[in-house]
Amino acid sequence: MENRPLEYDYTVAKMFMLMTVLLGIVGMTVGVILAWELAFPGVNTLLGQGAAEYTNFSRLRPLHTDSVIFGFTLSGIWATWYYVGQRVLKVSMAESKFLMILGKTHFWLYLVGVAAVVVSLLMGITTSKEYAEFEWPIDIAIVIVWVLWGMSIFGLIGIRREKSLYISVWYYIATFLGIAMLYLFNNMEIPTYFASGGIGAWWHSVSAYAGTNDALVQWWYGHNAVAFGFTVPIVAMIYYFLPKESGQAVFSYKLSLLSFWGLMFVYLWAGGHHLLFSTVPDWMQTMGSVFSIILILPSWGSAINMLLTMKGEWQQVASSPLIKFMVLASTFYMFSTLEGPIQAIKSVNAIAHFTDWIVGHVHDGVLGWVAFMIMAALFHMAPRVFKREIYSKSLMNTQFWIQTLGVVLYFTSMWIAGITQGMMWRAHDEFGNLAYSFIDTVTVLHPYYTIRAVGGTLYLLGMFLFAWNMYKTMTAGRRVEENELQNASPMAA
Numbered sequence: 001m002e003n004r005p006l007e008y009d010y011t012v013a014k015m016f017m018l019m020t021v022l023l024g025i026v027g028m029t030v031g032v033i034l035a036w037e038l039a040f041p042g043v044n045t046l047l048g049q050g051a052a053e054y055t056n057f058s059r060l061r062p063l064h065t066d067s068v069i070f071g072f073t074l075s076g077i078w079a080t081w082y083y084v085g086q087r088v089l090k091v092s093m094a095e096s097k098f099l100m101i102l103g104k105t106h107f108w109l110y111l112v113g114v115a116a117v118v119v120s121l122l123m124g125i126t127t128s129k130e131y132a133e134f135e136w137p138i139d140i141a142i143v144i145v146w147v148l149w150g151m152s153i154f155g156l157i158g159i160r161r162e163k164s165l166y167i168s169v170w171y172y173i174a175t176f177l178g179i180a181m182l183y184l185f186n187n188m189e190i191p192t193y194f195a196s197g198g199i200g201a202w203w204h205s206v207s208a209y210a211g212t213n214d215a216l217v218q219w220w221y222g223h224n225a226v227a228f229g230f231t232v233p234i235v236a237m238i239y240y241f242l243p244k245e246s247g248q249a250v251f252s253y254k255l256s257l258l259s260f261w262g263l264m265f266v267y268l269w270a271g272g273h274h275l276l277f278s279t280v281p282d283w284m285q286t287m288g289s290v291f292s293i294i295l296i297l298p299s300w301g302s303a304i305n306m307l308l309t310m311k312g313e314w315q316q317v318a319s320s321p322l323i324k325f326m327v328l329a330s331t332f333y334m335f336s337t338l339e340g341p342i343q344a345i346k347s348v349n350a351i352a353h354f355t356d357w358i359v360g361h362v363h364d365g366v367l368g369w370v371a372f373m374i375m376a377a378l379f380h381m382a383p384r385v386f387k388r389e390i391y392s393k394s395l396m397n398t399q400f401w402i403q404t405l406g407v408v409l410y411f412t413s414m415w416i417a418g419i420t421q422g423m424m425w426r427a428h429d430e431f432g433n434l435a436y437s438f439i440d441t442v443t444v445l446h447p448y449y450t451i452r453a454v455g456g457t458l459y460l461l462g463m464f465l466f467a468w469n470m471y472k473t474m475t476a477g478r479r480v481e482e483n484e485l486q487n488a489s490p491m492a493a
């Protein structure tokens with residue numbers, strides 16, 4: 001199974017690898033600026049009042065979220081797909097001219113979309129729906145890009161030599177189908193210019209849904225963007241890269257299938273946890289809470305499966321920086337998928353909602369799990385794609401520790417800030433008068449915001465080390481053939 005007569009074509013994978021690194025740096029730099037703005041509001045106008053329109057928090061926040069989600073994470077998903085897909089399906093993209101053209105068109109059109117997103121968000125053009133800020137022309141471009149990816153997935157599957165579909169392929173397919181459905185429904189919008197016979201800007205639109213319905217669809221989308229953007233494709237990666245890198249077979253293939261179907265079924269009902277104590281019907285809120293708690297099972301099913309894959313081989317955590325990244329990623333996955341269900345319990349959410357504890361939850365998930373796994377995947381791919389050894393393993397280790405410290409500072413400060421905030425907002429005296437004014441909470445939070453900004457800056461520093469190591473690997477790494485690289489998993493090609 002392991003003898004590899006094929007020369008895989010990594011042209012498109014390389015293009016997306018470059019975008020992953022680039023957009024990771026852009027998105028996280030903006031995140032760091034935001035963190036300093038929250039700690040020191042003067043940073044909003046650091047470039048002067050004239051530029052404040054482009055540098056203030058409200059303009060930059062969607063630029064951060066969208067560039068890390070639709071830029072860094074999505075590019076990472078695609079970079080790995082164009083690598084993993086060929087290998088587990090035992091077919092080279094070079095075998096089909098059509099698939100090569102498709103892949104490259106996918107990349108270039110995506111690049112155009114990214115440019116349009118950056119420009120429009122900086123200009124303040126937004127639908128104002130979180131994670132769905134793009135106006136309809138960009139939405140259409142996104143749909144086309146998505147269809148191109150789908151054609152590439154199913155095209156490759158269509159000409160595969162390997163009959164059975166490795167579990168990662170299932171997860172990639174689910175990512176494709178899940179996001180397609182969510183994106184289409186949540187972005188149903190009416191272009192006002194055309195609907196009104198020419199009033200206003202041509203790109204402007206309003207949502208096709210109103211009020212509570214709009215909120216429901218939005219959070220059905222919002223949390224499933226977490227499911228199909230931050231969970232399913234990242235699990236796809238770890239199921240391929242951890243066995244490959246460690247040389248161990250996946251602990252239990254059955255468990256991987258069980259948690260796959262568990263995730264598919266349960267995630268779709270959990271979005272209501274974003275709307276607790278809102279105007280959506282009470283039973284929907286309860287359903288959101290209940291399904292969120294059940295969600296621990298399939299989430300931990302995957303994470304435990306990953307950790308048990310390392311059974312008997314734990315010494316690799318000490319010896320291999322890459323295994324360290326992946327084991328820490330699984331651990332953070334367990335961590336955030338325990339924290340999320342706790343926050344979804346109504347009485348806990350009463351304290352947590354609108355506070356920085358939610359931001360802490362988001363970032364222990366995205367920094368500890370998503371970004372760590374994407375970087376680990378790229379580290380594994382680089383020597384095979386560029387045929388050069390990783391330039392510096394000690395730099396990898398340094399990066400690992402700097403970024404781990406960064407995540408820990410980020411989420412611990414946000415936990416303390418969030419719970420303090422939540423408690424202060426609801427504190428009252430014996431007559432029912434609020435004990436604190438809003439500004440009291442702002443003052444108390446200041447040190448924690450500064451600690452988060454320091455943590456974020458450390459994480460970004462790690463990103464620069466990552467980019468430097470990748471660049472040096474490409475240009476100065478020792479030349480190496482794939483068969484010289486240690487690892488051979490019985491499960492994956």
Ligand code: HEM
Pocket residue numbers: 130222226230231270273274275292293295296299333336337338339340341343344345349352353354358361362365366369370
């Ligand atoms: C079992 C799995 C999970 C459950 C049940 C869960 C639950 C929750 C809850 C209750 C909230 C807060 C809603 C609010 O009061 O505003 C939340 C927010 C969020 N979670 Fe999770 N979470 C889970 C896993 C994850 C993971 C693994 C990530 C990322 C890698 C993540 C990313 C987010 C994001 C981005 C938000 C913020 C959304 C927003 O308000 O903009 N979650 N989650």
Ligand code: HEM
Pocket residue numbers: 027028029031032034035038061064065068069072073358359362363366367370371453455456457459460
């Ligand atoms: C250097 C690393 C990063 C820093 C310093 C950072 C900082 C921030 C800040 C300051 C906010 C705004 C919080 C607020 O409104 O109160 C934010 C929001 C957010 N960031 Fe990051 N971020 C980083 C990396 C990432 C990455 C890698 C991702 C995803 C892959 C991500 C996803 C998000 C999301 C989804 C939100 C919205 C959270 C919510 O609405 O609750 N961030 N980030």
